[in-house]
Amino acid sequence: MSELEETWTEKSFYDKPLKVWLGNEDCNDDGCLQLDVFTAASIGCLDRVKEIIRQDKSMCDKKNSSGWTALMYAAHYGHMDIIDFLLESKASVHVRNHHGCNALMVAAVCGNDTIVEILIKAGSILETRDNRDWTALFHAVCTGYHNVVALLLKHRVNLNSCERATGMTPLMYAAKMGDIGLVKALLQKGAATSLTTHQGHTAARIAQDAGFYEVAAAITQCGLQVGSAPSLYDGPAAIEARRTDQQANQRTSRSNSTTPSVDNTNVQPTDLETLLGQLGLSSYMNVFREQDVDLQVFLTLTDQDLKECGIQKLGPRRKMTSAIARWHSNAPLRSDVECAYADKLEVEMQELGMKLAEAMKTLKQTKTQVSQENDLRVVTEGWVVEARGRLQECHQRGQLLMSHISTVQQCVSILSSQPPSVPSPLMQPAIYSTLRENITHITGQTEAILALTDPSTPRGPRSPLLTRKTL
Structure with a gap:
């Protein structure tokens, strides 16, 4: 490259075509390559970026051969003016490169806390994972940028997310590095000390194996403050119970961490217009x-x-109902054959759920009807019991009535057998007295039977439950 004149400014240098970089100043400007959007964003040439974006808006999210966008290059090199312009031009903060990293992760790796703040406010999702299952917090911890870690903790990033392959958490990586400052910062925000890797090693064990005994002691002390572990004096039962609780907590944490809010192959949109755009239904936005x-x-x-x-x-x-179901299930909003089949199964599950709800409703109505029928049966049984009791009482009174009638018939027979010319003054008073007494009894029994069978008298069981037991 030929020597540059001292009168050149930085802006004039950026405006030069690639012939300056190639050392060929004899070629015409029209025949030399101009800076592309990626190079312009990486070296901070805002005018060139504006010129390219104004000519073609799609260049905002255009990827190069490595999957990097202009926003990623600007985040990597810390050019905030270019980042502001790209965000104003609707550049997406969710685009990821071939390694699964987005602009937020790139800024975290470089320790650009100001840019991290800008990207978070622009809608970048903290729990987005790259191909290694790392979030932005993993990148910030492993590069040792305390300022970025503190900023992510301020925005309540998930402290206990873990790698699916190893089970490592950000606290474990900080312990492995021996960074006591990062470890204390994570512990103060509530990082779990009881989680283990797939090999069964806790963060304290990892720090101890790496020779960072101070870090291991700090993690152990924090774990004791959270909940005192049983000692040998408590017996093996207490130790086994403690171990079971730790495994249960670990499974719960892993299940939460292995279901991130963002799928590895798709990013959940943050507004309705973006969502409808992904579904190809932007025409319904109005x-x-x-x-x-x-x-x-x-x-x-x-x-x-x-x-x-x-x-x-x-x-x-x-499409919209499937997207709503996928959103609530944290599933990707793709539209391929597998997703169509999954959506079909989801619809069938919803239909089965509706049928189950209808069946439960019918069952409830049937139970209510059966309960009413049981109550009606109890009342009916009470009436039957009372009717049987009255019938039995009428039968008993009828038998007494028949005996009195038989006595009357005998008295009448005796009186009729004597000739009227031969009166018996000694027998007649006794017979007449018997007749009067039996006629009185007959009258009383007849009145009782009439009262028991009178339809105008209100009747009914006093206590249906009692009459049901006596049936």
Whole structure:
């Protein structure tokens, strides 16, 4: 490269084509390559970046052969003016390179806390994972940038996320490095000390094996403050119970960490317009604007709600309901064959759920009806018991009535057998007295029977439960 004149400024140097870099100043400007957007973003040439973006908006998220975008280069080299311009031009903070890293991870690796703050405010998701299952916190811890770690902790990043392959957490990496400052910062924010790797090693064990005894002691002391572990004097049962609790907590933490809020192959959008754009349904955005439906409301809509909003076509409604179901399941919003089959299964599961709900409703109604029938049966049984009792009482009184009638018949027979010419003054008073007494009894029994069979008298069991037991 030929020597440059001292009168050149930095801006004029950036405006020169690549002939300056190639050392060929004799070629015409028209025949030499100009700076591309990636090179301009990496060296901080804002004017060239603006010129390229204004000519083609798609260059905001354009990737080079390594999967890097202009935003990643600007984040790596700390050019905040270019980052501000790219974000104003709607550059996506969710795009990732071939290693799965986004601009936030690149800034974390370089220790650019100011840029990390800008990207987080722009909507970059803290729990996005790269191909190694690392979040931005992993990158900041492993590069030892305390300022970036503190900033991520301020925004409440997940402290206990772990690698699926090894089970390592950010605290374990900090312990392995022997960085007591990072370890204390993570412990103060509540990093779990009881988690273990797939080999069963805790963060304290990792620090001890690496020879960082001060770090191991700090982790152990924090674990004792959280909950005192049983000693040998407590017996093997207490130690086994403690170990079981730790394994349960570890499984819970791993299940939470292995289900990140962002899928490795797709990033959840942060607004309704982006979501509809991913589904290819941007034309329906005006419908939702008229109904004042944002992303939060959209994620609660059902198929019937979408019909009420004015979306009558079945295809778009099915895509939207599938996307809503995938969002709540933390599943990717892709539209390939596997996802279509999964959506079909999801629809079938929803239909089965609706049928189950209907069956449970029918079962509840049936139980109510059976309960009413049981109550009616108890009342009916009470009536039957009372009717049987009255029938038995009528039968007993009828038997007494028949005996009195028989006595009357005998008295009448005696009186009729005597000739009227031969009166018996000694027998007649006794017979007449017997007749009067039996007639009185007959009258009383007849009145009782009439009272028991009177239909105008209100009747019914006093206590259905008692009458049911006596049935």
